[in-house]
Amino acid sequence: MTRSPRDFPRRLDLARGRIELQHGGGGRAMTQLVEELFVAAFANPALCALNDQAVLPPPAGRLVLATDAHVVSPLFFPGGDIGSLAVNGTVNDVAMAGAQPLWLAAAFVLEEGLPLAELARIVESMARAAHAAGVAIVTGDTKVVEAGKGDGVFITTTGVGVARDGVDTGGDRARPGDAVLVSGPLGEHGIAVMACREGLAFDVPVRSDTAALHGLVAALLDAVPAAAIRVLRDPTRGGLGATLNEIARASAVGMQLREAAIPVREPVRAACEFLGLDPLYVACEGRLLAVCAPEHAGALLAALRAHPLGQGAALIGHCVSDPQHCVELETVLGGRRVVDWLAGEQLPRIC
Amino acid sequence: MKYLDEFRDGGLARGLAAAIAREVDPARAYRLMEFCGGHTHAIARYGLTGLLPANIQLIHGPGCPVCVLPVGRLQMAIELALRPGVILASYGDMLRVPGAGGDSLLAARARGADVRMVYAVDDALALARRHPQREVVFFAIGFETTTPPTAVAIRRAAAEGLGNFSVFCNHVLTPPAMAAILDAPEGTRLDGIIGPAHVSTVIGTSPYAFVPERHGKPVMVAGFEPLDVLHAVRLLVAQLGAGHATVGNAYTRVVAEHGNRKAQALMDEVFTVREQFEWRGLGTLAHSALRIRECYAAFDAERRFAPAEVAVTEHKGCECPAILRGAKQPQDCRLFGGACTPEHPLGACMVSSEGACAAHYLYGRWRAA
Numbered sequence: 001m002t003r004s005p006r007d008f009p010r011r012l013d014l015a016r017g018r019i020e021l022q023h024g025g026g027g028r029a030m031t032q033l034v035e036e037l038f039v040a041a042f043a044n045p046a047l048c049a050l051n052d053q054a055v056l057p058p059p060a061g062r063l064v065l066a067t068d069a070h071v072v073s074p075l076f077f078p079g080g081d082i083g084s085l086a087v088n089g090t091v092n093d094v095a096m097a098g099a100q101p102l103w104l105a106a107a108f109v110l111e112e113g114l115p116l117a118e119l120a121r122i123v124e125s126m127a128r129a130a131h132a133a134g135v136a137i138v139t140g141d142t143k144v145v146e147a148g149k150g151d152g153v154f155i156t157t158t159g160v161g162v163a164r165d166g167v168d169t170g171g172d173r174a175r176p177g178d179a180v181l182v183s184g185p186l187g188e189h190g191i192a193v194m195a196c197r198e199g200l201a202f203d204v205p206v207r208s209d210t211a212a213l214h215g216l217v218a219a220l221l222d223a224v225p226a227a228a229i230r231v232l233r234d235p236t237r238g239g240l241g242a243t244l245n246e247i248a249r250a251s252a253v254g255m256q257l258r259e260a261a262i263p264v265r266e267p268v269r270a271a272c273e274f275l276g277l278d279p280l281y282v283a284c285e286g287r288l289l290a291v292c293a294p295e296h297a298g299a300l301l302a303a304l305r306a307h308p309l310g311q312g313a314a315l316i317g318h319c320v321s322d323p324q325h326c327v328e329l330e331t332v333l334g335g336r337r338v339v340d341w342l343a344g345e346q347l348p349r350i351c
Numbered sequence: 352m353k354y355l356d357e358f359r360d361g362g363l364a365r366g367l368a369a370a371i372a373r374e375v376d377p378a379r380a381y382r383l384m385e386f387c388g389g390h391t392h393a394i395a396r397y398g399l400t401g402l403l404p405a406n407i408q409l410i411h412g413p414g415c416p417v418c419v420l421p422v423g424r425l426q427m428a429i430e431l432a433l434r435p436g437v438i439l440a441s442y443g444d445m446l447r448v449p450g451a452g453g454d455s456l457l458a459a460r461a462r463g464a465d466v467r468m469v470y471a472v473d474d475a476l477a478l479a480r481r482h483p484q485r486e487v488v489f490f491a492i493g494f495e496t497t498t499p500p501t502a503v504a505i506r507r508a509a510a511e512g513l514g515n516f517s518v519f520c521n522h523v524l525t526p527p528a529m530a531a532i533l534d535a536p537e538g539t540r541l542d543g544i545i546g547p548a549h550v551s552t553v554i555g556t557s558p559y560a561f562v563p564e565r566h567g568k569p570v571m572v573a574g575f576e577p578l579d580v581l582h583a584v585r586l587l588v589a590q591l592g593a594g595h596a597t598v599g600n601a602y603t604r605v606v607a608e609h610g611n612r613k614a615q616a617l618m619d620e621v622f623t624v625r626e627q628f629e630w631r632g633l634g635t636l637a638h639s640a641l642r643i644r645e646c647y648a649a650f651d652a653e654r655r656f657a658p659a660e661v662a663v664t665e666h667k668g669c670e671c672p673a674i675l676r677g678a679k680q681p682q683d684c685r686l687f688g689g690a691c692t693p694e695h696p697l698g699a700c701m702v703s704s705e706g707a708c709a710a711h712y713l714y715g716r717w718r719a720a
Contacts, residue, residue, distance in 0.1 A: 260361070270352055275470075276704070326715065333364040333577050335398020338715025340693075 008032045017116040024110065024144030037120060038140060041127040046103075046138040054138035059102060059162045066093035067158040073349040075122065075152050078192045079207030082155055083125035085285060085351060088212045089236070090159040091133050095214035096232045096288065098167030098221055104130065105158040107141040111150030122153060133212035135159070161214075164221055169232040174251035176321040178230055179297035181290045183216060183304050184209065184312035185263040186240055187282035191271045193350045206267050211286030216309045223303030224296040231291040236351060238342045239281040243289055244327045245341045254322025257329045257339065261316045281342045283350050291319065358576030359397070367581040368402040374588055381407045383587055384677050385545040386529065388415030388705025389575040395714035397577040407584065411707035413528055413632060413675040414547060416493040417444045418699040418706050421629045422663040424521055425450045428490045430658050431519060432456060432464040438482060439519075440475035441490035443468045444703040449696055451663045456490075472497075472504040479508070479516035488652045489518045496549040498522045498641065499614040502621035505643065505650045519652040520643050523628065525550045526558045527639035531630075533566045537678040543587040545580065546572035548602055553618075555610030556598050563596040574602040621647055631665075631699065632675030671698035674707050681708040688712060 012032060022029040039047055046054040070086040080088075087104065094101040106126070110119065130137050192208040213234065220229060231251070235243040240262070248255050264272075264279045272279045286309065292300050297315055304310035327339040375381065385391055391411045394400060400409060413419050425448055432439035439456070446456045446468055460466040465485075469475050472489055479487035491501045501518060508516040525547055532538045546559055551572045559570045569590040573583030583601040590596065600606055621644060628640030643651040652658075665672065669691070670684035681687050681700070691697040693709055700706035704713070 266352065273352060273355065328715070331397045332359055333361050333397045333399070333402065335401045335577075337395060337398045338713070340713045340715065 008036070012036045012116060014116050014120050019110045019112055019114040019116065019119065019144055021112055021144050021146065024142055030142065034142060037116075037123055038142070041123045042130065042137040044136040044138060046136065047140075052139075054103065054105070056103060056138065061162040061165065064094050064097040064099040064161040064163050065158070066090055067156065068093055069154065069156040070351060071151070071154050071349055072193060072351050073151055074193075074196060075118065077196050077208055079188075080210040080285075081122055081125050082153060083122035084129040085208075085210050086155040086157045087126050087129035087133060087135070088210050088285060089351060090157040091135060091212040091214060092234045092285075092288075094159040094161035095212070095217045096169060096234055097161070097163050098169045098217060098226070098229070098232065099161035099163040099214070100218070101133065101135045101159050101161035101214055103160045104135050104137045105139045106137050107156040108143070109150055109154040110142065110144045111152055112144055112147040114152050119153065129212065133214065164226065166226040167221060167229070169229060171231055171233065171247045171250040173230040174247050174253050174291045174319050175230065176253055176319050177294050178291050178319040179294050179300075179315055180244070180255060180257065180317045180319065181292065181297065181301060181304065181313060181315050182235075182240065182263065183213075183288045183290070183310040184286075185265045185268065186235070186284055186287065187264060187268045187272065187279040189285040190239070190282035190350050191268050194275065195271060206265075206271065209284055209286035211309055213286065213288050213309060216288065216304070216307045219307045220290065220300060220303050224292065224299050228293040228296040229290060229300070230293065231289075233289045234284065235287060235289050236283050236285060239279070239283055240289065241278070241280040241327070241339045242342050244339065247291060248325045248327050251319070252325060253319040254325055255317055255327045256320050257317035257327065259329050259332050261314055263312050263314045280339060285351060294318070355576065358574065358578045360578065363578055364402065364581060367578065367585060371407070371581070371585050371588060372404050374585065374592065375404050375406060376592060377406065379406065381588060381591065382410060382540055382542045383407065383545060383584065384410045384412045384532070384541050384543075385580070386412035386414045386525075387547050387550070387575070388418070388703065388707075389548055390545055390573065390580055391415070391707055391710050392705050393575050393577050393580055395710035398714070399577055399580060402581070403584065407588070410541065410677040411674065411680075412544075412677060413532065413630070414494065414525070414550075415700070415703055415705040415707070416497070417448050417703045418671065418675055419523065419528070419630050419632065420448070420492055420521055420699070421631045422450050422665065423629065423661050425456075426454075426661045426663055427658040428519060429454060429456060429459045429464075431488050431652060431656055432459050432466050433462070434656065436486050438465045438467060438478055438485050438487045439490055440467045440469045440478055440487060442470075442492065445490060445492060447696065448699050448702050449666075451661070472500050476504050476507060476513070476516060479513050483515060485515060487516050488656075489516070490521070491518050492521045494523055494525050494547070494550045495553045495618070498622065499553060499617050502617040505621050505647050506617075508650055509647060514649070517650050517652040517655050518643060520622070520641060522622065522641040523630065524624070524639050524641065525554065526561070527636050528630065528633060529559065530561065531633045531636050531639075532676060533562065533568070535676055535678070537676060541568060541677070542591055543569045543571065545583050545587070546570045546598070548572070548574045548579070548606075551602065551606045551610065553611050553614045556600050556606060556608050559598045563598060567596050569596045569599065571599045572602050572606050574605070620644075632672035666697050669698040671700045671708075674700055681711040684708070
């Protein structure tokens with residue numbers, strides 16, 4: 001691409017400027033925003049061609065496609081922001097198929113009045129997260145809505161990846177006897193967002209766990225035979241409780257968990273206690289849940305713990321045969337109860 | 352968590368459960384009512400029923416604030432919320448409680464009402480300060496536990512001259528509800544009561560003296576942690592075995608005989624007892640609820656807005672009233688788990704996690720039943 005200096009006589013004012021309706025209008029202002037902000041940050045050959053689509057070579061293997069809309073409020077929170085979340089969220093959805101993510105597309109809905117400085121922070125955070133994850137943001141779209149019709153910025157990302165041969169991690173593959181593992185302590189993303197949200201004056205030292213998990217998934221696939229890993233999921237909205245119920249239903253199995261084995265860090269437990277939340281239902285953005293053949297559970301747990309993103313991993317229970325497909329928990333007191341689906345909305349707008 | 356984990360210790364729980372199993376009289380049944388929804392929640396959440404001998408039956412009481420609020424009062428709140436310029440602030444559970452014809456505060460919000468969820472009445476005061484041109488109405492519900500904070504908020508609003516803040520007062524009193532339960536036919540079959548936890552921190556244990564005196568049954572005040580509940584059950588079993596009936600305190604770490612006098616004085620300064628008040632499930636009870644005193648009338652939403660009182664009939668088939676009296680169990684209701692679920696509650700007991708039906712449904716006690 002060659003650029004004439006006369007195209008945009010004045011650079012974007014990233015210090016004081018704000019999003020205006022013309023930034024989504026298809027004219028020069030929009031082109032300038034796209035080129036000086038998005039293309040500059042995400043720079044890669046497909047994006048720099050500045051077409052309405054990315055033209056890419058076909059990768060070898062089975063394609064995995066996932067999309068995810070991000071509407072978190074506030075936009076910035078301890079441990080992350082909507083930008084890193086938008087990259088990691090979709091990367092993880094692709095990764096849970098046992099896949100290596102390759103490319104992302106990103107669509108932005110911007111609200112008139114959004115400070116360009118905030119947008120620049122978000123875009124830089126996305127670029128860092130994409131770089132760290134080894135994925136390229138190859139195409140995108142920008143729309144602007146009137147002030148009051150959005151909430152700063154909404155970001156939808158779509159990811160493409162390639163699944164490893166022989167890997168099938170669909171939710172319907174759990175069998176009675178299989179082990180259930182989580183890669184680390186639960187609830188940190190949800191509580192981090194909740195704690196800094198307007199109206200909840202909790203100052204809890206909790207950071208979002210947002211992270212791209214495909215490296216951890218690759219380490220797991222290297223550690224045990226592909227067929228031993230039955231199901232992979234990231235417990236985002238609805239937390240562990242919802243994710244396990246989805247798997248139990250799809251696989252037509254029950255589950256028996258031990259409450260004492262489920263990792264939850266102290267400040268998250270305390271915040272949940274205060275807020276009347278159950279950490280089993282609070283979202284994670286950097287944890288995975290694995291169901292695996294029982295004879296490989298030890299090796300899988302060791303592989304999880306050997307990876308920086310899986311140091312807090314734990315074996316939390318087993319699948320059983322149960323015509324009602326219930327997820328049951330042995331409580332810390334030795335009593336039993338069901339872990340049901342989450343009813344209603346425990347924490348709105350957290351991802 | 353210090354001061355919490357100690358009361359959730361699995362080893363101690365097994366020890367207590369074994370002691371209870373040794374000490375019960377196998378020839379008799381023990382029908383014990385846990386008065387509070389907090390107890391109901393702890394029992395379901397930790398699976399305590401499974402740790403107790405089969406002849407100890409725990410019966411849920413009415414101590415769930417959103418459950419006992421009659422639908423008519425909720426309709427008044429919805430009417431207030433829909434008025435132009437009003438911001439109605441309330442606790443989260445209240446927003447989902449079904450009103451007449453399936454209406455709710457959340458449904459009113461979807462129709463344009465400005466309904467905000469707050470964690471504390473302080474947040475409602477802050478809303479009033481932030482929106483001086485709006486009328487902020489705090490939808491106050493709850494037993495004696497939540498009443499002192501409401502009193503503090505009203506006093507603060509008066510001190511600040513916060514003219515756009517008012518309270519729709521639905522605070523209710525525990526002892527009259529306990530008396531109504533014990534006077535009802537099913538109440539006479541109870542053997543003892545696990546007494547309120549947080550309520551008792553405010554009012555103390557002495558207001559329950561009428562239970563042994565008039566009804567000959569023991570009350571054991573207990574905290575909301577699982578070991579608290581097991582400890583109280585053991586002490587009740589001991590009293591019943593010895594043929595005693597007194598008011599006991601198994602929550603001595605926070606509850607004193609005469610309660611928190613400062614909180615009581617605050618309540619007394621701001622509120623006075625209503626002649627009568629309607630309770631869901633218990634009917635209209637004399638001297639069972641509070642209204643705002645004349646000297647704070649400016650902060651009384653009922654006086655300021657005069658919302659129309661509406662008579663509402665309960666959903667046909669909903670057994671919440673009988674469940675709140677301890678006359679029925681959730682699984683006795685034909686709507687339970689079918690037409691009425693936490694996603695689509697038809698009765699208030701299915702809304703709050705302190706509600707007997709929600710606790711049964713979410714934690715699966717219905718499986719064992």
